[in-house]
Amino acid sequence: MRCGDFKTSYAADMTIFESGTARVMLGLFFCLLFSLPFFVPGYLLDIVNRIGIAVIGAIGLNILTGFTGQISLGNAAFMAIGAFSCGYLGTKFGLPFYLCIPLAGLITAFFGMFVGIPSLRIKGLYLAMATLAAHFIVEFVVVKWESVTGGVAGLTIATPKIGSFAIDSDARLFFLIFVIAIVAVLFAKNLFRTKVGKAFIAIRDQAISAEVMGVNILKYKLLSFGISSFYVGVAGALVAYQAKIISPETFPVSVAIDYLGMIIIGGLGSILGSIYGAIFITLLPELLRMGTSSLAGSFPGMVNHLAAMKELVFGLLVIIFLIFEPSGMAARWHSIKNYWKLYPFSH
Amino acid sequence: MDVTFLLQLIINGLVVGSIYALVATGFVIIYKATSALNLAQGEFLMVGAYICLNMLSKYHLPFWQAILITFFFSAILGMLIERLILRPLIGSHLISVIMVTLGLSSILKALIQLAYGTDTIPFPEVFPSAPVQIGPIPVSQGYLYAVGCVTILVVILTAFFKYSKTGVAMRATASSQQVALSMGISVKKMFAISWAIAAIVSSVGGVLLGTIRGGIDMSLSFMGLKVLPVVILGGLDSILGAIVGGIIIGVLENLSGGFIDPLVGGGAKEVAPYIALILILMFKPYGLFGKKKIERV
Numbered sequence: 001m002r003c004g005d006f007k008t009s010y011a012a013d014m015t016i017f018e019s020g021t022a023r024v025m026l027g028l029f030f031c032l033l034f035s036l037p038f039f040v041p042g043y044l045l046d047i048v049n050r051i052g053i054a055v056i057g058a059i060g061l062n063i064l065t066g067f068t069g070q071i072s073l074g075n076a077a078f079m080a081i082g083a084f085s086c087g088y089l090g091t092k093f094g095l096p097f098y099l100c101i102p103l104a105g106l107i108t109a110f111f112g113m114f115v116g117i118p119s120l121r122i123k124g125l126y127l128a129m130a131t132l133a134a135h136f137i138v139e140f141v142v143v144k145w146e147s148v149t150g151g152v153a154g155l156t157i158a159t160p161k162i163g164s165f166a167i168d169s170d171a172r173l174f175f176l177i178f179v180i181a182i183v184a185v186l187f188a189k190n191l192f193r194t195k196v197g198k199a200f201i202a203i204r205d206q207a208i209s210a211e212v213m214g215v216n217i218l219k220y221k222l223l224s225f226g227i228s229s230f231y232v233g234v235a236g237a238l239v240a241y242q243a244k245i246i247s248p249e250t251f252p253v254s255v256a257i258d259y260l261g262m263i264i265i266g267g268l269g270s271i272l273g274s275i276y277g278a279i280f281i282t283l284l285p286e287l288l289r290m291g292t293s294s295l296a297g298s299f300p301g302m303v304n305h306l307a308a309m310k311e312l313v314f315g316l317l318v319i320i321f322l323i324f325e326p327s328g329m330a331a332r333w334h335s336i337k338n339y340w341k342l343y344p345f346s347h
Numbered sequence: 348m349d350v351t352f353l354l355q356l357i358i359n360g361l362v363v364g365s366i367y368a369l370v371a372t373g374f375v376i377i378y379k380a381t382s383a384l385n386l387a388q389g390e391f392l393m394v395g396a397y398i399c400l401n402m403l404s405k406y407h408l409p410f411w412q413a414i415l416i417t418f419f420f421s422a423i424l425g426m427l428i429e430r431l432i433l434r435p436l437i438g439s440h441l442i443s444v445i446m447v448t449l450g451l452s453s454i455l456k457a458l459i460q461l462a463y464g465t466d467t468i469p470f471p472e473v474f475p476s477a478p479v480q481i482g483p484i485p486v487s488q489g490y491l492y493a494v495g496c497v498t499i500l501v502v503i504l505t506a507f508f509k510y511s512k513t514g515v516a517m518r519a520t521a522s523s524q525q526v527a528l529s530m531g532i533s534v535k536k537m538f539a540i541s542w543a544i545a546a547i548v549s550s551v552g553g554v555l556l557g558t559i560r561g562g563i564d565m566s567l568s569f570m571g572l573k574v575l576p577v578v579i580l581g582g583l584d585s586i587l588g589a590i591v592g593g594i595i596i597g598v599l600e601n602l603s604g605g606f607i608d609p610l611v612g613g614g615a616k617e618v619a620p621y622i623a624l625i626l627i628l629m630f631k632p633y634g635l636f637g638k639k640k641i642e643r644v
Contacts, residue, residue: 071442122628124441125384125583129575130628133621140618144611253572257449264446308460315453322447323435 014193033178037171045170046242047286052177053238054278056184058262059271060231063188065260066268067197068224069204070119074131076255077138078229082108082236083246087155088148097160097167097241101180104237105230112229113222120218123207135253142248154247157240167241177238184231188271191227200224204269261314265321267328276329284317285310354484356605357598362490362559364597365497369552370570371577371589372504373545379521379584380541383433384441386448388549389571390455395421395550396470396557396567397459403471410473414554418547425546426539434538456568467564470557493555500551501590504544508586513540521584576620579627582637591635596620 007013017023037045057079064070086104089095095103115134119127142149149155160167160176167176191197199220202210211217240246258281266277288309325332370388377385398420402413432451436443474492478485508514519527520537528534552570557563577596581588604616633639 122632126628128445133624136618136621140614260446305461308457311453312457315450318450319432319447322443
């Protein structure tokens with residue numbers, strides 16, 4: 001019987017699936033996931049779609065913040081750039097969505113790398129402030145550059161189409177979002193098995209040692225900003241398709257804080273953690289809404305305080321996780337799994 | 348160019364800037380002593396303003412009693428936060444400290460919203476508002492009182508850090524925790540006092556803003572983010588820098604509000620400090636008075 005988690009080769013250490021069972025379980029999960037649109041009602045499917053988008057965005061942020069150690073408070077601004085460039089390309093040039101989404105990602109990646117240039121000189125909290133400042137500047141530009149972004153009135157997004165097949169319902173959007181999300185997860189998972197991903201981790205752990213070992217810091221920091229922003233831009237483009245009308249208010253600074261909360265609660269430097277965090281933070285307001293509406297009979301004022309309740313619970317959760325489980329839900333899940341794997345001989 | 352208009356803008360900038368300076372001082376005190384970046388500074392300001400409002404309009408206390416009670420509660424709040432939230436995180440990664448203060452700001456904002464709602468609540472008039480003429484321009488008396496309060500507070504703080512035993516101990520802690528410990532200074536106590544002072548100083552900013560604006564609402568908390576350009580300009584670990592930076596940013600904000608806003612149709616006033624922040628980080632990352640840390644990667 002198994003008495004621990006031992007690896008005897010590098011290949012075994014790097015493997016994604018630890019056992020055949022894991023493969024089968026993942027296959028079953030995909031079957032279940034892709035059958036969701038056939039029996040889940042529209043409103044719930046909308047939430048599921050938002051989870052899918054949040055997964056892409058959270059993985060993007062985690063690549064930068066969790067794996068490379070560069071703190072970014074500008075996530076919402078990058079999402080806005082992705083969303084507005086996607087909308088602009090779609091409405092002004094009539095490009096199909098399968099070109100708009102990657103182009104939006106590339107444009108955002110370019111901006112991300114631009115913001116990342118100072119990261120060689122400034123780091124840590126200075127970088128956090130610089131990205132926060134970048135957020136406000138992007139917000140200002142989005143409001144003012146009316147010919148491209150539509151200003152405060154917003155931008156109406158063209159319905160994505162393949163030939164004459166319009167992706168206009170939540171169910172159809174579901175397939176678009178989740179195909180991209182799965183590709184995003186697989187890419188990120190494999191990224192950290194390659195030289196590039198390991199260079200990111202080396203920069204996070206000890207930048208000077210990384211440089212001594214031959215990692216070109218500027219190149220890999222910029223690459224990390226680029227990849228991360230590409231993810232976030234794609235997530236922004238999907239937000240645009242889902243929301244159908246986007247305005248500067250779609251991407252306030254609280255969105256960036258929510259995303260940071262996702263990766264903190266899920267687990268910094270963990271792909272699986274980003275997924276857990278994205279699910280959890282997206283579901284949080286919905287769970288609170290259900291909770292308050294069931295209590296509405298006894299506390300009629302509760303419904304008005306939903307936004308404040310969400311903020312309160314979010315803040316409490318972030319603090320509790322940081323103090324008691326700084327590695328996030330992913331680490332907790334891992335230790336629970338290990339406990340049962342070795343049961344009853346675990347210590 | 349209209350000189351009166353220019354002077355008016357500069358005076359407004361000085362007043363707002365002196366409040367920025369106050370909040371930034373709180374920020375710098377925490378950063379210097381505990382090297383934690385407090386992104387909930389604006390919420391301290393907001394909470395202070397609401398406590399004072401409550402004392403003034405609900406319990407009808409005279410202003411000096413209300414402000415003392417505000418100080419008391421702010422100090423307790425600061426110390427509690429340090430003890431319960433920041434102390435367990437000592438030595439953890441920077442992102443944890445940043446995120447924990449962001450979480451804290453969510454909580455404080457939510458609590459205020461639950462208690463008072465999102466509407467603007469009128470703030471009782473504390474200072475006489477009749478304008479006085481200074482040269483050609485009328486200036487509200489409230490402004491003068493505000494600048495006066497800030498000046499007095501800065502003098503008190505300077506004296507505190509220079510002459511009082513606690514103040515010297517705090518400076519010792521900021522310069523080296525290990526040496527401070529070996530000299531018999533309780534570093535934990537100094538951390539708690541730093542948070543208490545920061546909360547008190549911010550609450551004064553909140554009360555002054557409340558009296559100047561005549562009403563307070565949730566938007567006061569944005570002041571905490573406005574303070575970031577100030578501390579970057581002045582240098583993160585310099586109180587003098589916070590004061591000079593606050594005034595410069597306040598004037599800059601009002602000037603760009605007066606001269607650039609009409610050209611672009613609004614918004615420049617809000618974004619100008621952040622553009623300044625980026626420029627300062629590029630050309631002078633340690634600010635005007637900050638300690639240079641040479642580190643090459």
